[in-house]
Amino acid sequence: MAAKSFKYVIVGGGVSAGYAAREFAKQGVKPGELAIISKEAVAPYERPALSKAYLFPESPARLPGFHVCVGSGGERLLPEWYKEKGIELILSTEIVKADLAAKTLISAAGETFNYQILIIATGSSVIRLTDFGVQGADAKNIYYLREIDDADKLIEAIKAKKNGKVVIVGGGYIGLELSAVMKINNLDVSMVYPEPWCMPRLFTAGIAAFYEGFYKNKGIEIIKGTVAVGFTADSNGEVKEVKLKDGRVLKADIVVVGVGGRPLTTLFKGQVEEEKGGIKTDAFFKTSIPNVYAVGDVATFPLKLYKELRRVEHVDHSRKSAEQAVKAIKASEEGKTTEEYDYLPFFYSRSFDLSWQFYGDNVGDTVIFGDNNPESPKPKFGSYWIKDGKVFGAFLEGGTPEENKAIAKVARVQPPVQNLDVLSKEGLSFACKI
Numbered sequence: 001m002a003a004k005s006f007k008y009v010i011v012g013g014g015v016s017a018g019y020a021a022r023e024f025a026k027q028g029v030k031p032g033e034l035a036i037i038s039k040e041a042v043a044p045y046e047r048p049a050l051s052k053a054y055l056f057p058e059s060p061a062r063l064p065g066f067h068v069c070v071g072s073g074g075e076r077l078l079p080e081w082y083k084e085k086g087i088e089l090i091l092s093t094e095i096v097k098a099d100l101a102a103k104t105l106i107s108a109a110g111e112t113f114n115y116q117i118l119i120i121a122t123g124s125s126v127i128r129l130t131d132f133g134v135q136g137a138d139a140k141n142i143y144y145l146r147e148i149d150d151a152d153k154l155i156e157a158i159k160a161k162k163n164g165k166v167v168i169v170g171g172g173y174i175g176l177e178l179s180a181v182m183k184i185n186n187l188d189v190s191m192v193y194p195e196p197w198c199m200p201r202l203f204t205a206g207i208a209a210f211y212e213g214f215y216k217n218k219g220i221e222i223i224k225g226t227v228a229v230g231f232t233a234d235s236n237g238e239v240k241e242v243k244l245k246d247g248r249v250l251k252a253d254i255v256v257v258g259v260g261g262r263p264l265t266t267l268f269k270g271q272v273e274e275e276k277g278g279i280k281t282d283a284f285f286k287t288s289i290p291n292v293y294a295v296g297d298v299a300t301f302p303l304k305l306y307k308e309l310r311r312v313e314h315v316d317h318s319r320k321s322a323e324q325a326v327k328a329i330k331a332s333e334e335g336k337t338t339e340e341y342d343y344l345p346f347f348y349s350r351s352f353d354l355s356w357q358f359y360g361d362n363v364g365d366t367v368i369f370g371d372n373n374p375e376s377p378k379p380k381f382g383s384y385w386i387k388d389g390k391v392f393g394a395f396l397e398g399g400t401p402e403e404n405k406a407i408a409k410v411a412r413v414q415p416p417v418q419n420l421d422v423l424s425k426e427g428l429s430f431a432c433k434i
């Protein structure tokens, strides 16, 4: 097979790849110069839809409805768009070998791709219970969610097990979003996680108490402080029970596991500098190897605001890092420079009719404000994180677009705070006056 050569290759066809393609088109790219190589069979799409509207029983989101860049209010990039721009979408193609010294990539089918400039945008893969030898974890109807194929399998299972019993393993993003959408599908849902409260990566006990209360009111059973240690299956090999470490046994027709992600860096191990589990980059997403960039979930980059290297597994950063890398590539070709990446971390989630946003860093002391009663008809509450006498992070459930903008500004400006009780009483009005 003859090798295919491109000036620019993006390996991975997810969120970052789509936003990078748009930026290349904006900056100017000639037909045939850019290729996106993706394991998935479809053009880049907004991954967050998979754990939300894609799984709704009524009017579910479907492609081409959520191709990038609709997620940030931009124009949808349909497969035709890539064709028009002369950007080659090489789909259903997994790269299994990368040689950064030779500047080549080799696919599972044995094709060779040469590049001058590479952007690594391989994202994350899920951590599986089989990875740590949980007994019976290879039974049928135990699902993970990362790509559209995974979501399609889950939809088939929801249809096949109408009104059945679902056990959700994990209390993070996937756990909270999937238990909600499973309940909306009229399934009987239990969640199991080891920590004392859900989403401990971000939530304080006070924030978590609201969501746990809200979920309980929706009829979701929450089992904390234990983990799944085994599964039993029926004679068809389909999961039947989940065995917990505390000795309890839960019935299950479907199990969904969300116990974290792992950045997909294996292809490049030993060839490029790594840090904090990701590929180390500078403020332009340049790696330790000339002409190789890394963006999105895989990049460990300098977070200027906090003067430290971080990896961020969220969609806003995947979009912005991709745009930054392309701007830097184009600028360096013209002998110019671009500004350093100066990112304000932004995470969000939606489930049922709830919607929260978080900006900044969740470090230091916290205060909670507003109406966080899960029984309220329209709950609205938030939290601030305070370190060294300044606000570092802000969280808001149920905010309007203007209020969300206000908490983003607080996290960016880091205003001083004298008294935490006063801050708690002022609540959202503190952010709105900054």
Ligand code: FDA
Residues within 6 Å of the ligand: 011, 012, 013, 014, 015, 016, 017, 037, 038, 039, 040, 047, 048, 049, 050, 051, 093, 094, 095, 096, 121, 122, 123, 124, 145, 146, 147, 264, 267, 295, 296, 297, 298, 312, 313, 314, 315, 316, 318, 346, 347, 348, 349, 350
């Ligand atoms: P992304 O995972 O989007 O893309 C990687 C691509 O590379 C995939 O297409 C993959 O197949 C491909 N690939 C990997 N290895 C390859 C190889 N060897 N050869 C070829 N192709 C390869 N964030 C947020 O802020 N709010 C939210 O609501 C959500 N919701 C959400 C839901 C679900 C279900 C998931 C899984 C994730 C989220 N996220 C999120 C996280 C967010 O989607 C994530 O941070 C970005 O998609 C990361 O973008 P990347 O481009 O880095 O990876």
Ligand code: NAD
Residues within 6 Å of the ligand: 051, 124, 169, 170, 171, 172, 173, 174, 175, 177, 192, 193, 194, 195, 198, 199, 200, 201, 226, 227, 228, 257, 258, 259, 260, 261, 313, 314, 315, 347, 348, 349, 350
């Ligand atoms: P996560 O890191 O958010 O949560 C993992 C959770 O797994 C932990 O909180 C813990 O409760 C649980 N856990 C760990 N070991 C366990 C065990 N042995 N048994 C039971 N529970 C265990 O990861 P995730 O929810 O799997 O999400 C995967 C990826 O997708 C992440 O990168 C995440 O950022 C991304 N994602 C983001 C969003 C969003 O931003 N709204 C939504 C969905 C997915």
